[in-house]
Amino acid sequence: MAPSHAEGAPRGPSYLNAEQGLWSWLTTHDHKRIGVMFLAVLLLMFLLGGVFAMALRVELLTPGDTVMGRLAYNRAFTVHGVVMVWLFLIPSIPTSFGNFLLPLMLGARDVAFPRLNLASFYLYVLGATMTLWGVFQGGVDTGWTFYTPYSTATGRDLLPVLVGVFVVGFSTILTGINFITTVHTMRAPGITWMKVPLFVWALYGTSIIQVLATPVLGMVLALVALERVVGAGLFDPGRGGDPLLYQHLFWFYSHPAVYIMILPGMGVISETVCAFSRKQPFSYRVIVWSTVGISFVGFLTWGHHMFVSGQSTFGAGAFSLLSMLVAIFTAMKIFTWLGTLYRGSLWVTTPFTYVLGFIFLLFFGGMSGVAVAVTSADLHWHDTYFVVAHFHFIMVGASLMAFLAALHYWFPKMSGRRYPEGMGIGTAVLIIFGFIATFLPQFLLGNMGMPRRYADYPDAFQPLHVASTAGASLLGFGFLFVAIYLGWSLRHGRAAGRNPWGSEGYEWRSDSPPPEFNFHAPPVFPRPPHDYGRPSAEGEVDHAA
Amino acid sequence: MSELLRRILFLPDAASSLAPRVDRLHFFIIVTTFIVGAGIGLTGLIFLVRYRRGRAEALAPVMTAPAWLEAAFAGVPLAFFLLWGALGFQDYIWARTPPREALDVYVTGKQWMWKFAYPGGPGMVGVLHVPTGTPVRLLLTSRDVIHSFYVPAFRVKMDALPGRYTEIWFEAVRPGRYRVLCAEYCGLDHSRMRAEVVALEPGAFETWRARQRSEPTWASGEGEEESLLGPLAAEGRVVAAKQGCLQCHTLDGTPHIGPTWLGLYGREEPLASGGSVRADVAYLTESMMDPLAKVVAGYAPVMPSFHGRLSAAEVGALIEFIKSLQPERPEPPPVQEPDYGPLPR
Ligand code: HEM
Ligand SMILES: [Cu+2]
Numbered sequence: 001m002a003p004s005h006a007e008g009a010p011r012g013p014s015y016l017n018a019e020q021g022l023w024s025w026l027t028t029h030d031h032k033r034i035g036v037m038f039l040a041v042l043l044l045m046f047l048l049g050g051v052f053a054m055a056l057r058v059e060l061l062t063p064g065d066t067v068m069g070r071l072a073y074n075r076a077f078t079v080h081g082v083v084m085v086w087l088f089l090i091p092s093i094p095t096s097f098g099n100f101l102l103p104l105m106l107g108a109r110d111v112a113f114p115r116l117n118l119a120s121f122y123l124y125v126l127g128a129t130m131t132l133w134g135v136f137q138g139g140v141d142t143g144w145t146f147y148t149p150y151s152t153a154t155g156r157d158l159l160p161v162l163v164g165v166f167v168v169g170f171s172t173i174l175t176g177i178n179f180i181t182t183v184h185t186m187r188a189p190g191i192t193w194m195k196v197p198l199f200v201w202a203l204y205g206t207s208i209i210q211v212l213a214t215p216v217l218g219m220v221l222a223l224v225a226l227e228r229v230v231g232a233g234l235f236d237p238g239r240g241g242d243p244l245l246y247q248h249l250f251w252f253y254s255h256p257a258v259y260i261m262i263l264p265g266m267g268v269i270s271e272t273v274c275a276f277s278r279k280q281p282f283s284y285r286v287i288v289w290s291t292v293g294i295s296f297v298g299f300l301t302w303g304h305h306m307f308v309s310g311q312s313t314f315g316a317g318a319f320s321l322l323s324m325l326v327a328i329f330t331a332m333k334i335f336t337w338l339g340t341l342y343r344g345s346l347w348v349t350t351p352f353t354y355v356l357g358f359i360f361l362l363f364f365g366g367m368s369g370v371a372v373a374v375t376s377a378d379l380h381w382h383d384t385y386f387v388v389a390h391f392h393f394i395m396v397g398a399s400l401m402a403f404l405a406a407l408h409y410w411f412p413k414m415s416g417r418r419y420p421e422g423m424g425i426g427t428a429v430l431i432i433f434g435f436i437a438t439f440l441p442q443f444l445l446g447n448m449g450m451p452r453r454y455a456d457y458p459d460a461f462q463p464l465h466v467a468s469t470a471g472a473s474l475l476g477f478g479f480l481f482v483a484i485y486l487g488w489s490l491r492h493g494r495a496a497g498r499n500p501w502g503s504e505g506y507e508w509r510s511d512s513p514p515p516e517f518n519f520h521a522p523p524v525f526p527r528p529p530h531d532y533g534r535p536s537a538e539g540e541v542d543h544a545a
Numbered sequence: 546m547s548e549l550l551r552r553i554l555f556l557p558d559a560a561s562s563l564a565p566r567v568d569r570l571h572f573f574i575i576v577t578t579f580i581v582g583a584g585i586g587l588t589g590l591i592f593l594v595r596y597r598r599g600r601a602e603a604l605a606p607v608m609t610a611p612a613w614l615e616a617a618f619a620g621v622p623l624a625f626f627l628l629w630g631a632l633g634f635q636d637y638i639w640a641r642t643p644p645r646e647a648l649d650v651y652v653t654g655k656q657w658m659w660k661f662a663y664p665g666g667p668g669m670v671g672v673l674h675v676p677t678g679t680p681v682r683l684l685l686t687s688r689d690v691i692h693s694f695y696v697p698a699f700r701v702k703m704d705a706l707p708g709r710y711t712e713i714w715f716e717a718v719r720p721g722r723y724r725v726l727c728a729e730y731c732g733l734d735h736s737r738m739r740a741e742v743v744a745l746e747p748g749a750f751e752t753w754r755a756r757q758r759s760e761p762t763w764a765s766g767e768g769e770e771e772s773l774l775g776p777l778a779a780e781g782r783v784v785a786a787k788q789g790c791l792q793c794h795t796l797d798g799t800p801h802i803g804p805t806w807l808g809l810y811g812r813e814e815p816l817a818s819g820g821s822v823r824a825d826v827a828y829l830t831e832s833m834m835d836p837l838a839k840v841v842a843g844y845a846p847v848m849p850s851f852h853g854r855l856s857a858a859e860v861g862a863l864i865e866f867i868k869s870l871q872p873e874r875p876e877p878p879p880v881q882e883p884d885y886g887p888l889p890r
């Protein structure tokens with residue numbers, strides 16, 4: 001069955017050409033344009049982080065110095081981590097696709113605070129610029145975690161980075177507040193809480209974490225800055241401070257933050273899995289309540305990063321137990337997605353290929369998370385490549401696959417054009433296999449006892465490192481192809497029509513690309529958002545005017 | 546079976562009493578994961594084939610999960626997770642509760658080396674000797690930033706923090722040399738902050754300890770000797786660096802590919818062929834020219850001959866340099882420690 005292209009030509013100009021010129025973009029209040037600007041900057045960040053990832057992998061081809069010295073290596077993994085975590089993955093899906101789609105999915109004209117939205121973009125750009133400048137001019141070598149007392153003792157100038165990340169945090173908080181308010185107040189008539197699209201639920205859960213957790217990050221960064229500038233002694237045992245205090249505060253933010261990185265991806269998958277199996281979610285409420293559960297229980301597990309830090313045995317047991325509870329929510333989602341595929345009508349497209357990759361890799365990422373949350377096993381695995389593999393399975397294998405799924409699923413929505421589908425599917429398969437080849441060996445390296453953040457390593461670890469670097473180059477080619485064919489399609493792709501996927505998602509009820517204020521008339525959505533059970537309701541209640 | 550799994554998973558030899566416990570749970574988790582993971586992968590593939598658009602009904606049936614299935618989605622994984630958590634926590638408590646009779650060793654991390662000291666001496670840099678079959682309690686602290694003491698073969702890891710003591714214990718089950726790595730990023734040479742655990746039979750350990758107490762090789766303050774070097778010794782240092790001697794011999798008391806030069810001059814070296822030799826000028830010269838004539842016990846005969854590659858003056862400078870590398874009189878290790886200590890048990 002071909003998707004229905006049976007819509008009339010778009011009425012009037014789209015958001016892309018409602019106004020012209022660079023200035024109209026830079027001063028826009030349109031959530032869609034802001035989303036696109038975020039997307040452009042984020043892709044640049046991803047490119048930068050990726051170049052450094054390749055440099056690290058090349059250095060690790062041989063023990064000893066391959067292409068850089070130890071100092072350069074330590075700086076390179078800091079750049080990689082800082083850029084990928086703080087500047088790419090944490091803001092990624094919410095600020096780009098979230099901004100673009102949230103109002104569309106709620107039938108709103110814009111987010112609740114459009115000007116604040118633009119401010120959040122500029123804060124991000126400012127913070128990111130400071131961070132990058134700081135990392136490079138300071139030659140920062142602390143890693144993305146800034147652990148004290150190394151970060152307070154190191155001779156390198158850390159201050160601009162601390163301030164930069166702090167500012168980026170504020171941008172995150174503002175986006176969170178904006179989204180929460182939007183979901184509460186801007187839903188079109190008929191969109192009750194249990195009819196909110198699942199991607200919106202995911203954004204909502206993420207926003208709650210952002211608003212509640214990010215201030216703690218701001219605090220802890222400020223404390224490190226205080227320590228460095230005025231010698232506050234908070235983390236210095238010589239003056240009655242405690243270096244572990246930092247880890248508690250940092251992970252109190254950063255464990256919830258790992259859910260900031262994955263929840264929006266889970267939301268993307270909940271949308272796309274329905275769209276491409278043409279079924280309603282196997283259990284809408286399981287997805288919703290597990291999202292809410294993650295948002296809250298995620299705050300109670302931070303101590304699982306500190307099983308060998310000297311924290312009390314009792315504390316370790318409690319954090320292990322709580323980690324087991326939070327893992328359940330992920331398991332429930334995985335089974336629900338599989339249930340959604342069951343007896344569906346599966347349409348193999350590029351986004352759907354990423355969906356399958358996501359589910360499979362998230363399973364292994366999540367299970368390895370459970371494994372490292374087992375206290376005794378973590379005595380062996382903590383701070384080894386096993387942990388590196390765990391979080392890359394989640395952050396690349398899952399979050400990034402979801403990002404790519406979103407990019408391909410909503411590419412027609414945002415640009416009004418199609419990309420070559422065969423090319424897309426082939427590249428997706430390449431990326432998934434490249435990913436496995438890169439990170440599977442890292443689990444084994446961790447088992448062997450290879451610690452993380454090592455520029456140099458005993459010879460016995462070399463074969464697995466070579467395998468991992470080989471995989472990484474496949475991955476690199478994959479991303480290159482995506483950039484090429486999507487870039488090409490931006491200009492030369494076929495026109496997409498309004499709803500090329502025949503999706504029931506609310507966002508597809510408006511034109512692709514949407515007009516400046518999203519809908520030509522206030523929309524009404526009498527049916528639930530993933531209502532694939534009946535023959536398409538396309539156009540039935542498009543606009544109530 | 547478990548040996549096979551251990552090899553498939555690239556785990557190092559399980560050389561402590563803790564290691565088999567950790568591994569057993571690891572195998573349980575990993576096997577379950579792979580079975581379920583394969584199940585998920587296969588389910589996905591079967592769905593892809595059976596329900597491919599075009600083959601399947603165009604209009605997928607409307608269905609939602611019954612409540613019991615929703616409960617199963619949560620309950621079944623939870624049961625497994627809690628079981629693993631509980632089993633693991635049992636072992637964790639065990640690993641963090643040293644038996645009363647354990648032998649204490651003070652471990653100090655410092656950028657970028659490990660120091661080990663037994664109460665009452667001796668102390669060592671970079672090598673921790675322990676008896677097999679005996680619990681050893683490590684009391685760890687750090688002089689600067691956080692380090693983490695990690696012995697993969699023992700499945701043991703514990704952070705060393707400045708300003709406080711952490712503790713962990715292990716029991717080596719067979720004699721051997723086991724790699725010690727630093728697992729907490731600590732700056733420039735983090736990846737080279739290595740050491741070694743040498744596990745000896747209890748008898749051999751006592752002999753070693755008695756000898757160390759009388760002739761310690763405690764090293765301290767590597768930086769200082771620089772200024773004390775005479776001109777000939779200083780030249781010897783340059784020669785040593787240029788000729789690559791230092792790729793195999795350390796100056797800080799750590800055995801490497803070859804024996805350390807620290808305290809070498811005048812030491813009785815046990816020989817691989819049995820017997821021993823005093824490291825005097827004649828022996829040192831011989832070792833440079835004909836290294837395989839007398840190989841020190843415990844080292845591979847890998848040193849190349851420097852016959853023809855060193856001038857007489859260079860040999861003299863080298864020997865002067867080695868002579869200068871005398872350990873300072875060891876301070877008794879407890880004085881090396883900060884004067885607060887772990888709580889008595
Ligand atoms: C689903 C999204 C997840 C993400 C994005 C994620 C990400 C991460 C990251 C970034 C780290 C390493 C941080 C560092 O040391 O630099 C980490 C470590 C860890 N994760 Fe996850 N994780 C996820 C899920 C889970 C789950 C479900 C569990 C357990 C139930 C878990 C348990 C752990 C544990 C215990 C560690 C610490 C391991 C160690 O350092 O020894 N994670 N995770
Ligand atoms: Cu965590």
Ligand SMILES: [Cu+2]
Nearest residue numbers: 727729731735
């Ligand atoms: Cu270290």
